[in-house]
Amino acid sequence: MTTIAQTPQPATPAAQPGERLSGVQTITFAKALTLAMADAMAADPAVVVFGEDVGTLGGVFRVTDGLTQQFGEERCFDTPLAESGIIGMATGMAINGMRPVVEMQFDAFAYPAFEQITSHVAKLGNRTRGQVRLPLVIRIPYAGGIGGVEHHCDSSEAYYVHTPGLTVLTPSTVADAYVMLRDAIASADPVVFLEPKKLYFSKDTVDLDALRAGYSEGGGAAAPSTIGHAAIARHGTDATLIAYGPSVAVALAAAETAAQEGRSLQVIDVRSLVPFDDETITAAVKSTGRAIVIAEAPGFASMASEIVARIQERCFHALAAPVLRVTGFDIPYPAPKLEKYYLPGVDRILDAVDNLQWETP
Amino acid sequence: MTTHPEFLESQSYMLPSAEPVQLIAADGSEAPAKQHKQYKEPYQLPEMATMLEGYERLVVGRRVNDQAGALVRQGRMAVYPSSHGQEACQVAAVMCLRRSDWLFPTYRDTVAVLGRGVAPVEAFESLRGDWHSGFNPHDYNTANPTTPLATQLLHAVGVAHSAKLRGEDTVVLALCGDGASSEGDFHEALNFAAVFHVPVVFLIQNNQYAISVPLIRQSVAPSLAHKAVGYGMPGERVDGNDLAALLAVLGHAVDRARNGGGPALVEAHTYRMQAHTNADDSTRYRSDAEVAQWVPKDPLLRVEKYLHDAGALAAADRERIAVAAEAMAKTLRDGLNAETSVDPLDLFRYVYSEPTPQLREQSTLLAAELAASSATMGASR
Numbered sequence A: 001m002t003t004i005a006q007t008p009q010p011a012t013p014a015a016q017p018g019e020r021l022s023g024v025q026t027i028t029f030a031k032a033l034t035l036a037m038a039d040a041m042a043a044d045p046a047v048v049v050f051g052e053d054v055g056t057l058g059g060v061f062r063v064t065d066g067l068t069q070q071f072g073e074e075r076c077f078d079t080p081l082a083e084s085g086i087i088g089m090a091t092g093m094a095i096n097g098m099r100p101v102v103e104m105q106f107d108a109f110a111y112p113a114f115e116q117i118t119s120h121v122a123k124l125g126n127r128t129r130g131q132v133r134l135p136l137v138i139r140i141p142y143a144g145g146i147g148g149v150e151h152h153c154d155s156s157e158a159y160y161v162h163t164p165g166l167t168v169l170t171p172s173t174v175a176d177a178y179v180m181l182r183d184a185i186a187s188a189d190p191v192v193f194l195e196p197k198k199l200y201f202s203k204d205t206v207d208l209d210a211l212r213a214g215y216s217e218g219g220g221a222a223a224p225s226t227i228g229h230a231a232i233a234r235h236g237t238d239a240t241l242i243a244y245g246p247s248v249a250v251a252l253a254a255a256e257t258a259a260q261e262g263r264s265l266q267v268i269d270v271r272s273l274v275p276f277d278d279e280t281i282t283a284a285v286k287s288t289g290r291a292i293v294i295a296e297a298p299g300f301a302s303m304a305s306e307i308v309a310r311i312q313e314r315c316f317h318a319l320a321a322p323v324l325r326v327t328g329f330d331i332p333y334p335a336p337k338l339e340k341y342y343l344p345g346v347d348r349i350l351d352a353v354d355n356l357q358w359e360t361p
Numbered sequence B: 001m002t003t004h005p006e007f008l009e010s011q012s013y014m015l016p017s018a019e020p021v022q023l024i025a026a027d028g029s030e031a032p033a034k035q036h037k038q039y040k041e042p043y044q045l046p047e048m049a050t051m052l053e054g055y056e057r058l059v060v061g062r063r064v065n066d067q068a069g070a071l072v073r074q075g076r077m078a079v080y081p082s083s084h085g086q087e088a089c090q091v092a093a094v095m096c097l098r099r100s101d102w103l104f105p106t107y108r109d110t111v112a113v114l115g116r117g118v119a120p121v122e123a124f125e126s127l128r129g130d131w132h133s134g135f136n137p138h139d140y141n142t143a144n145p146t147t148p149l150a151t152q153l154l155h156a157v158g159v160a161h162s163a164k165l166r167g168e169d170t171v172v173l174a175l176c177g178d179g180a181s182s183e184g185d186f187h188e189a190l191n192f193a194a195v196f197h198v199p200v201v202f203l204i205q206n207n208q209y210a211i212s213v214p215l216i217r218q219s220v221a222p223s224l225a226h227k228a229v230g231y232g233m234p235g236e237r238v239d240g241n242d243l244a245a246l247l248a249v250l251g252h253a254v255d256r257a258r259n260g261g262g263p264a265l266v267e268a269h270t271y272r273m274q275a276h277t278n279a280d281d282s283t284r285y286r287s288d289a290e291v292a293q294w295v296p297k298d299p300l301l302r303v304e305k306y307l308h309d310a311g312a313l314a315a316a317d318r319e320r321i322a323v324a325a326e327a328m329a330k331t332l333r334d335g336l337n338a339e340t341s342v343d344p345l346d347l348f349r350y351v352y353s354e355p356t357p358q359l360r361e362q363s364t365l366l367a368a369e370l371a372a373s374s375a376t377m378g379a380s381r
């Protein structure tokens, strides 16, 4: 086998036939992720990508499409089918100077790796008093809304956000898909990177040169990182909808409908679940005095619960109504024909908005 | 990925020898040459100087086990998993590696960790309860000992894989117990190592027990070394109380890995002479008579007898080695008797490379609590 030093290192990612990979482009969420990995790999030979079916096939969602062809099978390769093995090996590679970006094929199939993630990935930095850092990214397609069969639609973020030592990110826009994955790869700490699989084939027009300008030649961040920073997805004055990942689009749709009915709803995209941006969210809720947290995961002991608790601790005197949650029910993710009853939708969000104790005019 | 030609050739090289390899018998005599012929490799007795170095390490290792046990009884350490009787495995593991190679130990491998040069106080930090093991593994190319069973084997594969990708000739030696060989990560690690053809030597210290559970409840495979065949790597079994055999077998596996031959699995037959830890009562699951059978197989006495009979253990050597062992014991006593101070605010410092805003808040809260309690203590005095 050749070593990394012997494999050709393309300075810029090779374009697929007929494709322009710079400037203003309309690309999918999945393509933005692919470009983020390709650019990070081109910038830093320590970045390697591996997982199940990520090589020749390019991943079941094609997110790693072309990386093996561009960078060789030393840099992007298939592993045996064993999730603990993938994360455990990635941990060792990160200890020894690499920056692995690994893919778990689906949310529920990351569970075999749970011990490695919680007992080692999350803890090694603390265990060694910061002398070993694990720059490792665990990409996980997550959440539902795609009519998937059992074990393919879990919103598993609560397990990771509850584990100190992990950074947990989830982008909701095409631009954030690129930027946040680059930030994750540049991070010194291990990142669980949750990709809303419903969004993979959503498209947006982005300026790739502008996005790339945020990173130095070596792959480090040149612009402020998105880690720890929520985004304001829509301005509004009457109430604040707080969402992340697949729920951001639903919250935006609810805000659009509400606007037609005369209510101005602000939408916050949390996007960095850990570290959590208390500052932005507290300021937002204080500005409107009303808040609803929206998430697909079952609500009991969830990320949504945590956000509600933090808001009431910090914004109590500014609140005009209890902070509500619109979440999945406390049930296993349902079969395709039933998921529409489970998922937080525009109507359920607007019903919650109606319940925010508005003074009668 | 191409199949390695040797995989195609013949599979018999993967099977362990018919008997555990033994080069020095329990009574310290050289095992008969005809016995050597039944082993699958032409294992050679190490040179006398190597055996003498090994003997010194065994004496020091035994002294470490005894001293650590005493320190636990005196309340200077929370817990100690003794490797009394297993020292030869750990000494051989260390002696087969270069400084640039890596060792991945378990909680029972303190003798190996010290052998790699980790400062005694650092090595015992977690057992003393100051921190969960804070030494920098890069200072010694030795991982922090791992408690979740078999998980470290995958880290070993990862270190070896990255070394291979960078074209370095590092070999990684990963230790685990017989019980750990039942874990899923054991399987995943051996399979990954074989598929990626990386330079890792897996050493199982089969000390016959996983706490109370005997080997027969872990596996009914012909031997643990036979498991290698299922992964496509060579397996070997060795008398784990015979330093010479361990050096020969592990040395062979390490050389092979370094030369691009890929991973190997070695099972060492040994015995945990003491309880699982000081907190365990081994009389509940095994008899004194059983333990007594292993006393004459002691790895330390065996080498001592061998060196003595060969005229290779001078009085001056014994003297020097006894002094070295006492010095190590004193270092342990001094280190563990010294009152160490822990900084409560360290709790927040290392969870992330930069503490999150939430951890900064929590750190401030604890700092305020500490300030308030020291103020009231001052006032009440």
Ligand SMILES: Cc1ncc(C[n+]2csc(CCOP(=O)(O)OP(=O)(O)O)c2C)c(N)n1
Residues within 6 Å of the ligand: B108, B147, B148, B149, B176, B177, B178, B179, B180, B181, B207, B209, B210, B211, B272, B276
């Ligand atoms: C995943 C996991 N399960 C259970 C334990 C608790 N435990 C600690 S040591 C031990 C026995 C391990 O036996 P073995 O692998 O033979 O090693 P030995 O202690 O004999 O050296 C057990 C069950 C653990 N540390 N990790």
Ligand SMILES: [Mg+2]
Residues within 6 Å of the ligand: B177, B178, B179, B205, B206, B207, B208, B209, B210, B211
């Ligand atoms: Mg055991």
